[in-house]
Amino acid sequence: MSTFDLTRTLPEDATGAALRADVTEGLTTTPRTLPPKWFYDARGSELFDEITRLPEYYPTRAEREILVDRSPEIAAASGARTLVELGSGSSEKTRHLLAALTGLHSYVPVDVSESALTGAAHALLADHPELHVRALVADFTAALELPDTPGPKLVAFLGGTIGNLLPRERAAFLKSVRALLAPGDGFLLGTDLVKDPAVLVRAYDDAAGVTAEFNKNVLRVLARELGADADPADFDHVALWDPEHEWIEMRLRARSAVTVKFPELGFAVPFEKGEELRTEVSAKFREEGVRAELAAAGLELTHWWTDAAGRFALSLSVP
Numbered sequence: 001m002s003t004f005d006l007t008r009t010l011p012e013d014a015t016g017a018a019l020r021a022d023v024t025e026g027l028t029t030t031p032r033t034l035p036p037k038w039f040y041d042a043r044g045s046e047l048f049d050e051i052t053r054l055p056e057y058y059p060t061r062a063e064r065e066i067l068v069d070r071s072p073e074i075a076a077a078s079g080a081r082t083l084v085e086l087g088s089g090s091s092e093k094t095r096h097l098l099a100a101l102t103g104l105h106s107y108v109p110v111d112v113s114e115s116a117l118t119g120a121a122h123a124l125l126a127d128h129p130e131l132h133v134r135a136l137v138a139d140f141t142a143a144l145e146l147p148d149t150p151g152p153k154l155v156a157f158l159g160g161t162i163g164n165l166l167p168r169e170r171a172a173f174l175k176s177v178r179a180l181l182a183p184g185d186g187f188l189l190g191t192d193l194v195k196d197p198a199v200l201v202r203a204y205d206d207a208a209g210v211t212a213e214f215n216k217n218v219l220r221v222l223a224r225e226l227g228a229d230a231d232p233a234d235f236d237h238v239a240l241w242d243p244e245h246e247w248i249e250m251r252l253r254a255r256s257a258v259t260v261k262f263p264e265l266g267f268a269v270p271f272e273k274g275e276e277l278r279t280e281v282s283a284k285f286r287e288e289g290v291r292a293e294l295a296a297a298g299l300e301l302t303h304w305w306t307d308a309a310g311r312f313a314l315s316l317s318v319p
């Protein structure tokens, strides 16, 4: 018999408090920045889903190709009885791993979205009648307390979302992952790879304008959650490649001088014409860099799998 339970570790108004703190910190100083996690309200999550089906946005398809081709190898290398997935979302790509992990006892999806967790779990339980799903509503960048489940465990962080963290945040995140692992456990990490900048920029500035809508959606979130008078029509979507940091940046550029008022926070943010707000970095990686960052956190890279075109990588590392 399969089982399902869900644990909330986020305090009631954690989201509101975190958004207010991020807005205060990121918008009252220059250059103006906001963390990318605020894209993902219901509409933002739908837009991201749409992005994953765009012809220009290759990472999702490339990662799925690796999971389809390599899940048996990943399963054999890890031998996991518990799969922990950080930022599990719809768990769509995880199905391939779950099918390959034949000895699996427990699946622990971790996500800030309770609705995503319950929806995904019910779909999975139908296919895995013996599986124990122990869902955690939690922010994976904070310290996690995992349920007590049988080892060995495989912690997976897919999608290339690690690229949204700045180098210092990445180092702290990898150390917190390392702290979850015991001897015999493993860490499966998805990373998008450095490639022709034109291909990268197209992936973040698609012809249909879906990514532009996704980027501007953060302004709708500010309007709804904080009563800000942020108008998407006042800003242009910008995606550019930063060759020094080897990351894509998404920005919102003021089309003319505009002031965004935050009545609940007691301040207003003036933008000059052309002034930009950085809404996301999406770092791209090389094998040696991934190996070095893992090593700095006490993890040894043991496997490196890419899609046939070499666009995206999954790595397995061990403590």
Ligand code: AVJ
Binding pocket: 051, 059, 159, 160, 161, 163, 164, 203, 204, 211, 280, 281, 282
């Ligand atoms: C979900 C973080 C992997 O950085 O490629 C897609 C988000 N931003 N298009 C990425 C995103 C713009 C995506 N991740």
